[in-house]
Amino acid sequence: MHSKTIYLNGQRVAEDAARISIFDRGFQFGDSVYEVIRCYNGVPFLLDEHLSRLERSLRELSIDLPQPMSEIRDLCVKAAREQGRSPSVLYIQITRGVADRSYSPPSGLVPTFVLYCEDKPVTAERVYAEGISVAVLEDIRWLRCDIKSTSLVASVFQKMSAAAKGADDVLLERAGVGVVESGSGNLFVVKDGCITTAPEGNLILSGTSRALVLQLARGLSIPIKLAVPQTAEIYSADEVFITSTTAEVLPVCRVDSVRIADGTPGPISRRLLRAYRAEVTRETNYHYEE
Numbered sequence: 001m002h003s004k005t006i007y008l009n010g011q012r013v014a015e016d017a018a019r020i021s022i023f024d025r026g027f028q029f030g031d032s033v034y035e036v037i038r039c040y041n042g043v044p045f046l047l048d049e050h051l052s053r054l055e056r057s058l059r060e061l062s063i064d065l066p067q068p069m070s071e072i073r074d075l076c077v078k079a080a081r082e083q084g085r086s087p088s089v090l091y092i093q094i095t096r097g098v099a100d101r102s103y104s105p106p107s108g109l110v111p112t113f114v115l116y117c118e119d120k121p122v123t124a125e126r127v128y129a130e131g132i133s134v135a136v137l138e139d140i141r142w143l144r145c146d147i148k149s150t151s152l153v154a155s156v157f158q159k160m161s162a163a164a165k166g167a168d169d170v171l172l173e174r175a176g177v178g179v180v181e182s183g184s185g186n187l188f189v190v191k192d193g194c195i196t197t198a199p200e201g202n203l204i205l206s207g208t209s210r211a212l213v214l215q216l217a218r219g220l221s222i223p224i225k226l227a228v229p230q231t232a233e234i235y236s237a238d239e240v241f242i243t244s245t246t247a248e249v250l251p252v253c254r255v256d257s258v259r260i261a262d263g264t265p266g267p268i269s270r271r272l273l274r275a276y277r278a279e280v281t282r283e284t285n286y287h288y289e290e
């Protein structure tokens with residue numbers, strides 16, 4: 001594996017020099033936000049969409065921008081290019097900064113800004129061909145899932161619980177609402193040619209891949225319904241898939257002990273994955289090995 005390209009507070013540093021204070025509020029409280037951006041061919045994909053979400057997350061939590069957005073954008077482009085042409089991911093984390101421990105933050109803190117790029121192969125073709133299994137678990141996260149915060153212990157716990165049940169991932173069921181999203185991606189359910197996904201709001205993260213998939217579906221004249229799917233609808237769906245930066249369009253073929261349709265990825269997921277990848281190739285000139 002190639003080494004990582006790391007910038008700490010805007011300066012390029014070696015991995016063993018990339019250190020932050022134990023008094024950083026990101027470390028002590030999870031008081032920070034992040035983004036994960038896919039890079040293909042050394043080019044960050046959907047960069048502006050990720051950066052506007054980053055700016056929104058910061059604004060919602062009243063965390064200052066460490067640098068003007070244009071400089072952050074330039075650094076993303078530079079780090080991805082420096083990392084090289086193999087598929088990689090850019091990780092950005094901005095914390096509120098360093099202070100004596102107290103829940104209420106003092107004013108005037110200087111945010112800590114971590115940005116790194118590391119090689120990460122695209123998900124294996126076998127996974128797209130076979131689909132994944134998921135377990136439906138109660139969503140125990142907070143009520144501001146629209147903010148991409150690093151306070152992720154509920155998600156870690158839920159992923160561990162799903163793994164203990166032998167599932168590859170988790171679908172999160174919010175009491176009285178329905179199955180809002182997956183542990184780290186947005187959920188889509190297909191029935192009679194129509195795709196359903198949860199509307200934007202405080203119970204889901206508004207995914208950059210979700211927005212692209214909705215745009216591609218409109219272009220392909222696939223009907224869309226914005227509603228939160230119920231578990232019973234998922235069990236009886238024709239297709240289920242998850243979208244995320246790292247997984248693109250990932251078919252789900254088993255939910256709890258239920259096989260979805262014939263247990264293989266369906267035609268709409270496959271069409272949308274192809275369309276998604278065509279968009280990646282158009283933007284980054286990356287060609288998938290298929």
Ligand code: PDD
Pocket residue numbers: 036181182183184185186204205206207208209210243244245246
């Ligand atoms: N996860 N919902 C949740 C809870 C997520 O954590 C993510 C992304 C998404 C999809 O967002 P996008 O399409 O912009 O990647 C939805 C990233 C990949 C992560 O935490 O690693």
